[in-house]
Amino acid sequence: MEKWFVINKGADFEKLGKEFGISPVTARLIRNREVIGEAAFERYLYGSLKDLYDPHLLKDADRLTDILKVKIEEQKPIRIIGDYDIDGVMSTYILYRGIKHCGGNVSTQIPDRMKDGYGINENLIDQAKRDGMDTILTCDNGIAAISEIAHAKELGMTVLVTDHHEIPYTEENGEKQFLRSNADAIVNPKQQECAYPFKELCGAAVAWKVLQVLYEKMGFALEETYEFLENVAFATVGDVMDLTDENRILVKEGLNRIHRTKNPGMRALIFQNHLEPEQINAYHFGFVLGPCINASGRLDTAKLSLSLFLQGEEEAAKTARELVELNQQRKDMTADGVEEAKRVVEEHYMSDKVLVIYLPQVHESLAGIIAGRIREAYHKPVFVLTKAEEGVKGSGRSIEEYSMYEELCKCRELLEKFGGHPMAAGLSLPEENVDKFREKINACANLTEDDLIPKIKIDIPMPAAYADAGLIREFAVLEPFGKANIKPQFADKNLSITRAFVVGKNQNVLRLNLLTAAGEAVTAVYFGDIEAFKAYYAEKYGSAEVEKAFRGQINKLRIMIVYYPEINEYNGVESVQVIIRNYQ
Template sequence: MNYLWNYQNSSTKQLEESHKLAKELGINPILGKLLIQRGIHTPNDARTFFHPQLKDLHDPFLMKDMDIAVDRLNQAIGNKERILIYGDYDVDGTTSVSLVYRFLQEYYSNIDYYIPNRYNEGYGVSQQGIDFAKETGVSLIIVLDCGIKAVEEITYAKNKGIDFIICDHHVPDDVLPPAIAILNAKRLDNTYPYTDLSGCGVGFKFMQAFAQNNGIEFHNLVPLLDLVAVSIASDIVPIMGENRILAYHGLKQLNNNPSIGLKSIIDVCSLEDREITISDIVFKIGPRINASGRIENGKEAVDLLIERDYEKAIKIAKRINEYNETRKDLDKNMTEEANQIVENISDLSDLRSVVLYNEKWHQGVIGIVASRLTEVYYRPAVVLCKSGEFATGSARSVPGFDIYKAIEHCKDLLESFGGHTYAAGLSLKEENIKEFNRRFEAYVTEHILPEQTHPSINIDAELDFQEITRKFCKDLKKFNPYGPYNQKPIFCTHQVYDYGTSKVVGRNQEHIKLELIDSKSNNILNGIAFGQSNHVRYIKSRRSFDICYTIEANTHRKGEIQLHIEDIKPIE
């Protein structure tokens, strides 16, 4: 892919500020520049960023309706009411349900959990789920990672004498459901200082408030932070502010003492002997948890995440791993079909979006296929399939473009919709697909910026190899955990050369294992360039080229660093 390299230039004032900050902290000025780019301007703010503390979490009672939610939960427990923990079938939903269920189960036994079936009930609160609650004597439902738009369903539940507490983080409509309490920092009347919690994060804050109100020590909540970290990574929410604290300590829990369920997934993924990162969650742990809801039922993921017996957990984990293999096959076949359709669109170069519909496609994989299309064609993508009487779809976006607003623009054509800036879901009647396609394309064309229509790499700073010292790498590691708004820094070095030992590797000889030197030192650095073997002839010619890369620990050789090459530009 031909990437544009966007250099993050700093003003004279910013450079002076970054040098001053770096000097006070005893770090390389380039790392000072990275801090300034992240809005961190003082040594104290930098220390807070480098060493997130649980004591800096916000008071949960700052959230609108939190006092009402805690009072209603206390009332339910005091009256021995039956409580149902209800959540979405994706990673954020299943971790949310697992967290709240596991914590409350320590203090109260008359509780159950429920995950709707993706294919029979669809996303969010369903009438079928409410009927199940009524039949089993439930009078309070705590719904997590969904529910903010379930006005009709929660009205239906209210008429049956069932109260709802909503813990959600999706964008609400103007009219809120008639729930007893709505915990959502995206409410228009929000009073909470941080608005980017995951669904599981909102559930955690609810349990933090419940614990605080009932004299339960905070350390009883710490073992649940591994679930919060998994949700934050998988739901692609910003890893700054309160999410950074939760993710930082959640990763510590995941690495040092994970819950039995997560330990079994770690073992199935063969991650047991290495430090688990946000990337490992995104690409290995999360997809396996998700596969349960995509292929079978998300309830099985909760069964795993609350399990206390390792032998039982590993059996479920292996079964879920098999679902993930099935998911991969479906994903591969559907992506190939989708690519063929797109490549046959005669006016593709004139289009700024992709909307595809195939009634036979598998509903559990359409979100992944939409992601693949945005990566290949660099356009916001909506992929639809048939689900009951409606077409159901998933939408994914390119960096910087708000796909939720694009879908909201077409809401009069939709039966339902919801989501975030970069990912959304929707359903509509088949006869509305053509008009939706037209209106969606028109909105994208009008609002997308030129730089959002071409693959690009944002270069944080230029480095010489002599600057990549052990201390530099040690200080850089403090920027972890990485994610939205704190992306892994990408550096570039100009005029590097093959040391003479670079070679192609991989099953199909598609990658390059590099040994490089630059023009300013004799430092030899190892690198890996995945899928870029087309450059090997140029590299072996001993001519100079530019590289952009992230700096990683070499997983095969402890203590060694490796450049993960994002792109190579020959110098003509």
């Protein structure tokens, strides 16, 4: 069951179209992405590096870089502590290469997911102390490490934090008290006192902004930081940040640079996935290259991914091959975990509003991916818990209507550690608290039945035959697509199916010849579950009518679709087809 609704944002689309040299359809699509007013349109369409915000606006950016400059000049040993996902790896790489360029005495450490868990911890701090480190610099973590940073300070170390996660807080009488560690400087745009105008940067973008300030103080040109834009873009998409405002510019600029990347590791990773640098778009970051980087942090150590970007050509080719193989292994293990999770839900927890699934045998690093797949299947917030070396660890993935981090705050007495965002979170708890946690998180959930119905947002109801190749090419101005800037979705109703056939190497693609209400022929393609499609229409119209459609005979089938038009090229001939996203 889905709810389809049209996004109805008002504006003078004709006027905007004329002003920016685009069609009124494209103008409406941009307005639907919460872009309001001519200045915002200008920035959306033509935003470039000159439109980025001043990094000095980040609270403590000057303080942190002043300290860092002295440490570099005094050759004090600096240890960067990152995280094991793509954002953590990219942040670590940016800071390491940048500080090295400034002449700093710098080394890196990325936590082992299984042994250390997320972020900075006492073991890593003690190890840094034993290694003779003077300063710890965190990236993509550290904001919630109150006691750990206190421990580092007791050992006499300087601690500098760069992060982008939610600020931890306690709540008394409905009032939030935000917590702050005693780090020497904390750069995180989410801090309440931070004047930075855009709060949705990923960890790598925060690290890059800090590096910009450092380069300025060390006498290097700002342009020298641009070599890291491809890493910032990679992390922004990989960490599923909103592709709005500044993030949109960073990803656009990063993609331009990755098309000409000189980094042997980046090139090797692209080639190992049978791609060319100039082909790369945001989709490849999120679904092809990114998972290879994350796979090492899941099944091996993320140090492998970090090393890829620091290697020469020969070594990089070998490491990239290893990462692609690890990712394949991760995919197979994930598929098994998803099947098991669905079985558990359907046997025990279908009536729960928040799904808490304990899978003791599943590799703990796969919890987040499995949670994401289960959320897609049932459109409910999901926590997948697995057995760890000590107790239970887990990851959550949410729906728009449910702020995961805030809800976990209500269960803090049952948890040992937790952190995250509204849409995703990580947690650890004693095994005996699993059932109590399931009960409490559900008891606290204020989700209505309506919240649990998937919402399909339609940009414009538009005849499926309307878009020509010119208009489809114009939609490229909307890219890069991703979270909060999704591919446009159109809808058309009362289409008849003149022919249906199954195609593709694995016979897993449904091709439909459709006729619009005005009698125009349209070719459509559907990549979803073909058997479910047949069953849906058999129930509605009878199996005989479905059979007729598959034989190309006149039939009674009528279909309503949510679609995206694209240009199909076959044997050098271009034609327009629509990709069906949803049907009724």
